[in-house]
Each structure stands twice: as C-alpha cells, then as structure tokens.
Amino acid sequence: xxxxxxxxxxxxxxxxxxxxxxxxxxxxxxxxxxxxxxxxxxxxxxxxxxxxxxxxxxxxxxxxxxxxxxxxxxxxxxxxxxxxxxxxxxxxxxxxxxxxxxxxxxxxxxxxxxxxxxxxxxxxxxxxxxxxxxxxxxxxxxxxxxxxxxxxxxxxxxxxxxxxxxxxxxxxxxxxxxxxxxxxxxxxxxxxxxxxxxxxxxxxxxxxxxxxxxxxxxxxxxx
Amino acid sequence: xxxxxxxxxxxxxxxxxxxxxxxxxxxxxxxxxxxxxxxxxxxxxxxxxxxxxxxxxxxxxxxxxxxxxxxxxxxxxxxxxxxxxxxxxxxxxxxxxxxxxxxxxxxxxxxxxxxxxxxxxxxxxxxxxxxxxxxxxxxxxxxxxxxxxxxxxxxxxxxxxxxxxxxxxxxxxxxxxxxxxxxxxxxxxxxxxxxxxxxxxxxxxxxxxxxxxxxxxxxxxxx
Numbered sequence: 001x002x003x004x005x006x007x008x009x010x011x012x013x014x015x016x017x018x019x020x021x022x023x024x025x026x027x028x029x030x031x032x033x034x035x036x037x038x039x040x041x042x043x044x045x046x047x048x049x050x051x052x053x054x055x056x057x058x059x060x061x062x063x064x065x066x067x068x069x070x071x072x073x074x075x076x077x078x079x080x081x082x083x084x085x086x087x088x089x090x091x092x093x094x095x096x097x098x099x100x101x102x103x104x105x106x107x108x109x110x111x112x113x114x115x116x117x118x119x120x121x122x123x124x125x126x127x128x129x130x131x132x133x134x135x136x137x138x139x140x141x142x143x144x145x146x147x148x149x150x151x152x153x154x155x156x157x158x159x160x161x162x163x164x165x166x167x168x169x170x171x172x173x174x175x176x177x178x179x180x181x182x183x184x185x186x187x188x189x190x191x192x193x194x195x196x197x198x199x200x201x202x203x204x205x206x207x208x209x210x211x212x213x214x215x216x217x218x219x220x221x222x223x
Numbered sequence: 224x225x226x227x228x229x230x231x232x233x234x235x236x237x238x239x240x241x242x243x244x245x246x247x248x249x250x251x252x253x254x255x256x257x258x259x260x261x262x263x264x265x266x267x268x269x270x271x272x273x274x275x276x277x278x279x280x281x282x283x284x285x286x287x288x289x290x291x292x293x294x295x296x297x298x299x300x301x302x303x304x305x306x307x308x309x310x311x312x313x314x315x316x317x318x319x320x321x322x323x324x325x326x327x328x329x330x331x332x333x334x335x336x337x338x339x340x341x342x343x344x345x346x347x348x349x350x351x352x353x354x355x356x357x358x359x360x361x362x363x364x365x366x367x368x369x370x371x372x373x374x375x376x377x378x379x380x381x382x383x384x385x386x387x388x389x390x391x392x393x394x395x396x397x398x399x400x401x402x403x404x405x406x407x408x409x410x411x412x413x414x415x416x417x418x419x420x421x422x423x424x425x426x427x428x429x430x431x432x433x434x435x436x437x438x439x440x441x442x443x444x445x446x
Contacts, residue, residue, distance in 0.1 A: 016265065044443050046239065154378040155377040157377075157378065169276075210337050216268075220284045221286070
C-alpha cells in the first residue's frame, strides 16, 4: 500500500543535493571495501522500484560476482580496472522485442499483486495491447525499451549517491562482447551499460575535480 | 570541489526506499498546492547535476508556466488534466544531432569551470572527438542522446520522491505536437517526455494501489 500523505520523513533539499554533488564517475575504486549486504539489498530494491512505461519493466539487471567473468568483462571495457576493483558490478540489460506477451504478463502481475479480478484489469490490458499491437512501422521498440532501462540507471545512480555509494556508468564498453560473455542473446537480452558500484579509492584524483555542468540558464528554460 | 570521503550525512536505506515506495504515477494532482520556490530550485538543480555520457548534457528542460500553453499541451496529451493541474510541468527535450561542436563546447566548459589550461583538456577533447567523428553508420546519435535524457528523468523522479513531491511521467503524448506548440524544431530540440510535478490530490485512488513490480528473482540475477 502506498500512503496518500507526504511521508513526514521526506528528505531535505540540502541533503539530496549534497549527495548528488558528492557523486562523480569514479575512476578508481577501493578494492578492499565491500558494500554491506543490507545496503546492497536496498540498492537492488531501488532497481526493482524503478518506474517504466506502462510499468512493463523491460529489463534485467545482472550482478556479476564471478571474478573470472569480471576479468573477461574488463578486457572488453577498455581494460578499465573499475570492472574488477569495485565491490559490485551491475550490467544493465534490455529485454528485446517487447510485445503483446509482455502486456499480458504484466496484467497477470497486476491481478495477482493487487488481488483484482481479471475484468478489472481488462481495460488497462487492452490499452497496452492497443499500443503494442499497433506500433508505427518506424517505431523502434528496442530503443523505447532501452530508454526505460535508462530511467532505472538514473534512479540507481541517484539512490547509490543517496546511500553514500560510488558508481561509474560505463557505456564505452563493447556491448556485443558483454552479450557473448554473459550468454545474453539466448535470453533475449542486450547489454546497455556496465556499472561498477562501491567506494572511491582515497587516491582517486577525479574525486577532487569540480563537477562540470552548464549554467542553469542554458539547460532550463521557463516559458 | 567534491569530497573524497563519504559525507557523514548520507541518507539511510529505509529513508531512500520509503520515498521510492511512496512514489507512484500520480493521476490526479491537487491544483491548489504549489511547490515552494526553494524546493523547486533544488529540483532544477538535481536536473542540472544529472550525469550523461562524456558529460555532454544533450538536453534542455522546459518549465511551462504559461497557463495557455499548458492548456494547449493538455489537448495533445490525451486531455490528461495533470498537465494543467500540477504545480509545475517539465518537458524533457533532447538536443538533436549532437556532434563535434558539442565536444568542443564541453571542453571549453571544463577549462573554464576547472580553471585548466586548454592543453590539459586536450586528451579528453580528442577522445570525445574520436568518438563523435567516427560514429558507425548504424549508430543512432539522437537515440543515444535520448537515453541520456532518460538518466535525467530517472534522477529527477527519484529526487522529487526524496523531496516528497509527486510526479507523473508521460510518454503517451503527441511529441510532434509538443514540438510545434513549443517551437522546438527551430531550436534543434525534440520532446521526449512530459512531467507534471506537484502534490497528489487527496482523492487520487491510484495512490492507494499496491505498486506492481516483478519479484526480485525475475529482474535481478547474480552470476
């Protein structure tokens, strides 16, 4: 159940911004520091809670623990050591070919989790099907699904920063090699982004650089 | 300057998760409640701080205040009243045709904001140019830029939830009509998502529905 009132515990503006300012793309992780299990579970839950179009959740998040796999992935990530040094590594993948079956599956989940009768969910199911069965020829369904994964990436990085955890989003990898190493094609998944998570090394000079952002007037316009 | 230590003020797991659970796609906003200016400014700052590939920030966020524009946008948003009822409305747009000029512009910003000499930024500028000048023929640069905007969308929704503010991400709009109404083509921008922000109406029944998410075992895999 979701509360209708603003929870009294909501977080102050200064605290939210302090964590977002503290965040940076960590170039060097402390390989000796591991994220406590309870904190990691919270971060996984933040992924599970990520919003997506229609609620379809067209994704899978792979947490790579196997050290040998991590080494193989580092080799196809321009040898960036974060892939092996960070406490955890998440590979964000998109589910390919989202279609009517996904609408039906999600409708089943709504029925089960909200304890509803199928007919109560039928209008929503038909709305999803109406969209997915009538995509324009030019519509890139995998591109659309990929954008949803990036919502999860944004929520994940913001949540990690809130929790005092460092991340390094990596698009500059060989995604096809990730797919091969992780056996993703057979699962209908495709790699989008690799994300080491952990604690910055005390010697990471990048942590001391000013964050470079365009001035507010350039990126926000009031009309 | 960014601190190298975890800030001692980082936020607890229960608090982060409570806010993400509290969030939902708000169907009905309270039209009488306005977000205080200081809170809104913090939310805009969370947008400005959003990470993006190479740091290129290929976006512009339009805050639509003009009531007549809001009405026009509602008409091309399946008449969803959130567009006019919510305290604020943000239109997330992507900058089209990102290329070498953007790399040069960002390099200039690094030089200015980190007080560096051009030669210190030259390797990074060349790395960006090496990528942007050698995109594979099949590479969809606007799709890539759009994904960056979705990171900002994810960070924005998570930050809003942290601050106790409601949002309703809307992809189900007529983006081409948004572009026309807001005159975006001449600015090289394209609408991706419309986002009313404010406070849920006390009578929004959707606020009381369970959030439907697939079980952890389905969306996270440890390997």
